[in-house]
Amino acid sequence: MxxxxxxxxxxxxxxxxxxxxxxxxxxxxxxxxxxxxxxxxxxxxxxxxxxxxxxxxxxxxxxxxxxxxxxxxxxxxxxxxxxxxxxxxxxxxxxxxxxxxxxxxxxxxxxxxxxxxxxxxxxxxxxxxxxxxxxxxxxxxxxxxxxxxxxxxxxxxHAAQRKPHKVKTVPIPENLATQRPKLLFLDTEFTDFDYPQLISIALVAESGESYYAELENGWSREGCSAFVVEKVLPQLTGGEFFQESGYAARRLREWLAGFGVPIRVVTDAPGYDWVLMLDLLHHELPPNLYPTPLNFYSESLPELRPLLKQAHDDACRDLSPHHALQDAEALREAWEVMKEHLHPAILRQYLKL
Ligand SMILES: [Zn+2]
Known part of the structure; x- marks a missing residue:
């Protein structure tokens, strides 16, 4: 023994x-x-x-x-x-x-x-x-x-970076706050809610220009939730959009700076989409970009929420959900619909301008 x-x-x-x-x-x-x-x-x-x-x-x-x-x-x-x-x-x-x-x-x-x-x-x-x-x-x-x-x-x-964090409020620089910014609608797909890792990112401007990238590194299939494996991964476009993250970040920075006027990101999930976008950019933002995003479902105007929700749902019906570019496009369409129902004065208040 x-x-x-x-x-x-x-x-x-x-x-x-x-x-x-x-x-x-x-x-x-x-x-x-x-x-x-x-x-x-x-x-x-x-x-x-x-x-x-x-x-x-x-x-x-x-x-x-x-x-x-x-x-x-x-x-x-x-x-x-x-x-x-x-x-x-x-x-x-x-x-x-x-x-x-x-x-x-x-x-x-x-x-x-x-x-x-x-x-x-x-x-x-x-x-x-x-x-x-x-x-x-x-x-x-x-x-x-x-x-x-x-x-x-x-x-x-690195553990903290993988966890979703609260969006920090940063004062808006004076040079940006003087004119109404051009809006960019953001959507991302990521691995799961506990430790989100960016898979794809899309931005669509009010004026129609768009940016889209799918990352070839920084995430793995094993890190994806069952939902993402089933609904998100099969929809990835691949091809030229499949890019190394450093390259995708450089392209995004150039694309944003290229507008040459103040721009502001609109997202329906600032705690995820915006945080993941900052991560991708290593927090190096072009000077014309507002340092905080606009929440699509702003709490400051709760009465807008049902209208936005309805418009968003309608826009999503025609597009396939869980593809970042399609979702960003749906957000933009919803915004257009909402604007038609909104007095410009209310819109300004919403945009806090
Ligand atoms: Zn580390």
Whole structure:
């Protein structure tokens, strides 16, 4: 009865000893690398590591089809350390490893390395354990964050960014407040309500111009609620609209600035749409954009609400819902209908001008 715990203890000590030896070898190797090798290619960078850098340092392990890395940048240093250790072991005569795979699943890092070596398996497991306390996005200390259909190891900052937050009220700059702004109707699709991640974003101007993008990064199918998987994802347009988020953000900033006159966003879900749009733009707004959106269902004029609701429902009937561009278009149509029923003086009051 007593042999199992004893065996486990021995195994644990052996594993700790082996990892300690590997650590020494890796440190020794790093020191010699610093002395003999062009440092910019070989030495592990401080802080964040670019994907290209990681892959060009360990092409034999990581480049497809030999291996694959599917996780956030925050965990790249762990992958780098693991590869360094494996490389050191190979230099000491260990047979070369086979397929290497590191991927994020439900907030955890899974590492699979094809190798007969006990130490390689221990190293892989060690990397997995370390990942559980490191933000997958930035590499700072983190912990598992759970939401509906969402699991990710994140630091407090990145966890807060994933949660919906209240829209901040920012005073409107004087240069903007002097004339009636041109209105832009905003709609977004996102993964779920607990940890919304932007999937697609559309803006349609009063005058008809539109902007639309679907993001190819920053969200995953696994993070989507069942509703989104069923109703939103099948409607994505794809093609030229499928864009890397940095590119989509630059395009949006240029599009907004291009109006050249004060503009203000109208949304029926400021807590989500507006917040996600600011996120995409990294809070860098063009100077002609109002720093706060106009709530389509403004609380300041509750009597307008039924009228807006009716107009919105009518507009939605002709368009397919849950496609951001169609929904933004519906919002604009509803606005037009509402305007016809509204005295200009009331409208000005609504717009607070
Ligand atoms: Zn972080």
């Amino acid at each position: 007593k042999t199992m715990p004893v065996l486990n203890t021995i195994k644990k000590r052996l594993s700790a000893f082996a990892l300690g030896v590997v650590d020494l070898v890796v440190r020794f190797k790093r020191t010699t690398e610093k002395m003999f090798l062009p440092w910019d290619k070989w030495v592990k960078p401080e802080g964040s590591i670019a994907r290209e850098k990681l892959f060009s340092r360990f092409p034999r392990y990581l480049k497809e089809p030999a291996g694959s890395v599917r996780c956030g940048e925050g965990w790249y240093p762990l992958v780098w350390d693991l590869c360094t250790a494996i490389e050191a072991m190979e230099h000491l005569g260990m047979p070369r490893i086979g397929h290497f795979k590191a991927e994020e699943r439900l907030g955890g890092l899974f590492v699979r390395v094809e190798s007969g070596s006990f130490i390689v398996k221990e190293l892989a497991r060690d990397a997995e354990h370390r990942a559980a306390a490191i933000c997958e996005e930035c590499g700072e200390p983190g912990s598992l964050q759970l939401g509906h259909g969402f699991a990710k190891t994140l630091c407090q900052l």
